[in-house]
Amino acid sequence: MKHRISEFLVGLLFGLGLILSGMTDPSKVIGFLDIFGLWDPSLALVMGGAIAVGFFAFALAKKRTVNFLGGALHLPTSSQIDKPLVIGAVLFGAGWGLAGFCPGPALVSLASGQIKAAAFVVFMLAGMQLFEMLGRRATSAQ
Amino acid sequence: MTIDWIHFTPWLSLGGGILLGLASAAFILFNGRILGISGILAGLLSPRSGDVGWRIAFVLGIAAAPFVSALVLPADLIAASRIEAGYASIAIAGLLVGFGTRYGSGCTSGHGVCGLSRLSPRSLVATLTFMTLGFFMVYVIRHAI
Numbered sequence: 001m002k003h004r005i006s007e008f009l010v011g012l013l014f015g016l017g018l019i020l021s022g023m024t025d026p027s028k029v030i031g032f033l034d035i036f037g038l039w040d041p042s043l044a045l046v047m048g049g050a051i052a053v054g055f056f057a058f059a060l061a062k063k064r065t066v067n068f069l070g071g072a073l074h075l076p077t078s079s080q081i082d083k084p085l086v087i088g089a090v091l092f093g094a095g096w097g098l099a100g101f102c103p104g105p106a107l108v109s110l111a112s113g114q115i116k117a118a119a120f121v122v123f124m125l126a127g128m129q130l131f132e133m134l135g136r137r138a139t140s141a142q
Numbered sequence: 143m144t145i146d147w148i149h150f151t152p153w154l155s156l157g158g159g160i161l162l163g164l165a166s167a168a169f170i171l172f173n174g175r176i177l178g179i180s181g182i183l184a185g186l187l188s189p190r191s192g193d194v195g196w197r198i199a200f201v202l203g204i205a206a207a208p209f210v211s212a213l214v215l216p217a218d219l220i221a222a223s224r225i226e227a228g229y230a231s232i233a234i235a236g237l238l239v240g241f242g243t244r245y246g247s248g249c250t251s252g253h254g255v256c257g258l259s260r261l262s263p264r265s266l267v268a269t270l271t272f273m274t275l276g277f278f279m280v281y282v283i284r285h286a287i
Contacts, residue, residue, distance in 0.1 A: 004199040006172055011203020012210060014165035014177065014251075019211045019220060021158020022151055027224040031149055033273075033280040040146040042155040047254060049159025050166065054259025057167030062260070067174035074175050075260070078247075081267050088246020089253075089268040093275025095238025098283070099227040102250040103179040103243060106236075107201065109223055112208035116225045120236045127240020128184050135244075 003069070015108050021046040024108045026100025033097050154219060166256050178252025179204075180243035246272075 022028040022042055031040035067073045096102050101109070101120050109117030169177040173196065182197050211220060227235065243249040246268055248257065253272075257265020 003173065004195060006168070007196045007199035008203040010165050010169045010173065010177070011200040012206050013161055013168070015204040015207020016211055016215075017158045017161030017165060019158070019207060020161060020215065021155045022221045023158070025221040025223045027226055028149065028221055030226065030280055031146055033276040034284055035143055035277050036281050037144070037284055038146040039143050040149045042149070042151045045152055045155040046159035046162065049156040050163035050255045051259050053160055053163025054166045054255055057171055058256070058260035061170045067170070068172050072174050073170070076176065076262065079262070079264060081264055084245050085247065085264060085268055086271055088242045088244070089271035090275050091238045091242030092246055092249060093242070093272030094279050095235040095242060096272060097276035097279025098231050098238070099235030100225070101235065101239065103183060103239065104204065104251055107179065107204050108207050111205035112223070114223060114225070116227070116229070116232055119229060120232050123233045123236025124240035125183070125187065127237040127242070128180070128244050129187055130237070131241050131244035132184070132188055
């Protein structure tokens with residue numbers, strides 16, 4: 001139960017950060033991506049602020065074998081820059097620029113009752129499910 | 143390039159970014175996990191026993207954020223959400239974001255925040271790639287068609 005409460009609180013803190021930073025406003029996201037037009041640099045500061053804190057946390061995490069609560073510490077082990085990584089990022093970036101939503105802000109906007117955000121989340125989950133199905137077929141064909 | 147000074151919110155965005163960093167820090171140090179929204183969601187679509195509760199707790203926390211922010215943050219600080227895309231674009235964008243984040247193993251949070259924070263070359267390539275595509279799409283939509 002202690003863990004569930006801490007996970008809930010981290011989700012809440014992350015959601016509040018998205019709202020305060022302006023990430024939940026797709027037109028602001030698109031304003032940041034519009035470097036050839038009228039450019040709103042705000043989201044570079046979102047990234048900068050997050051990494052300034054995250055850098056120290058991950059430097060500490062790399063030195064440990066268990067987390068502060070004594071449980072497992074799951075750090076990614078893959079270091080290969082491969083085709084799926086790049087193609088996936090291309091598809092994701094195209095979708096991000098098209099609507100101005102990435103997964104976190106879309107969830108926050110869905111919770112605040114916006115119909116278009118709800119539609120986005122439904123199609124996003126469908127896209128994830130489609131990947132699961134194709135991925136499973138590819139694995140079973142081998 | 144012209145700076146949009148009217149919409150530029152340096153302090154709010156920096157403050158919000160610091161909260162995102164603190165959340166990512168707490169998640170790896172206390173829960174032992176990378177805070178990546180697309181990965182957390184995808185795990186709920188193909189649930190494995192013992193691997194569901196933490197995902198639901200986290201997603202409920204995110205869902206509670208707009209209600210808590212209405213209580214604790216001054217209303218004039220919060221940007222109104224304006225969605226310019228129509229439903230057809232929303233549908234295509236949703237599919238691309240869902241499929242792309244799974245294929246590329248992460249999104250803005252997992253690669254952009256956590257990956258860059260831990261100096262992962264993989265995440266640097268992913269982040270530069272999705273940002274480039276974001277710039278390109280907005281250029282095409284706003285200036286080329």
